[in-house]
Amino acid sequence: MxxxxxxxxxxxxxxxxxxxxxxxxxxxxxxxxxIGAEMEAEEETFLPDNELVNAEIEIKDIYGTTRPVQVLVKSKNGDVLTSDALTEMLRLEKGFLEDENINSTLISERNPQRMISPADTIIIGKILLDLIAEMDVTFQDMNASFTGIGQMVNGSHAAINQAIDTPYLNTTLL
Known part of the structure; x- marks a missing residue:
């Protein structure tokens, strides 16, 4: 309207x-x-005023915040997925971890994902593929066991039916 x-x-x-x-x-x-009107749009403006939030703001002010940094690796032959290139990436990663100046700026000693490279991803993928292969063998064994159990149940069922159908028993099952 x-x-x-x-x-x-x-x-x-x-x-x-x-x-x-x-x-x-x-x-x-x-x-x-x-007039010079100023507009404030910081994260702290929208946060409630309580002890936990104030502690987090103080920690950020003292220690700063974290942000990801990417290191790009270029292979000499143009293929970063070769064994030599992946090994070199792992050496570079190890060098970062051994350098105190770099290592001290990493997220946390307890955080295993503070640095990850394509080599790490391939290693994790290989571990997962090995695990899947083991699970496949286990499931095949379980399937064979269940097939054997099914055959035993069917054999027992057939033996019960044969006993019930025997003419000389002269009994009726209700």
């Missing part, structure tokens, strides 16, 4: 509408740039 009224006003007086928008924009621009 309101939009229809606004639409009618704009279509009847387009020049006045444009002038009103320009005047409003000029006033807001003057208020921001001319």
């Amino acid at each position: 309101v939009m229809k009224v606004v639409g009618k006003i704009v279509t009847k007086m387009p020049t006045a509408t444009i002038l009103a928008v320009l005047i409003l924009t000029s006033l807001l621009g003057y208020a921001y740039f001319g």
Whole structure:
């Protein structure tokens, strides 16, 4: 309903509408740039004022925050997935860990994911593939066991049916 009224006003007086928008924009621009109104949009502005939040802010102020850094490796032959290139990546990673200046800036000694390379990803993939292969063998063994159990149950079922169907028993099962 309101939009229809606004639409009618704009279509009847387009020049006045444009002038009103320009005047409003000029006033807001003057208020921001001319007077020097400052706008604060830091994370702390939106956080509640409690002990836990204040402690986190203090820790960030003292120790700073963490951010990921990427190290790009270029292979001499252009293929970073060769054995030599992957080994070199692991040597580089080991060098970073052994350098006290670099190691001290890493996230945490307890965090195993503080540094990961394509070589690490391939090693993890190999471990997972080996685990899947072991699980496949285990499931095949389980399947063979269940097949054997199924055959025993079927044999027992057949023996029970044969005993029930024997004519000389003269009994009826209810």
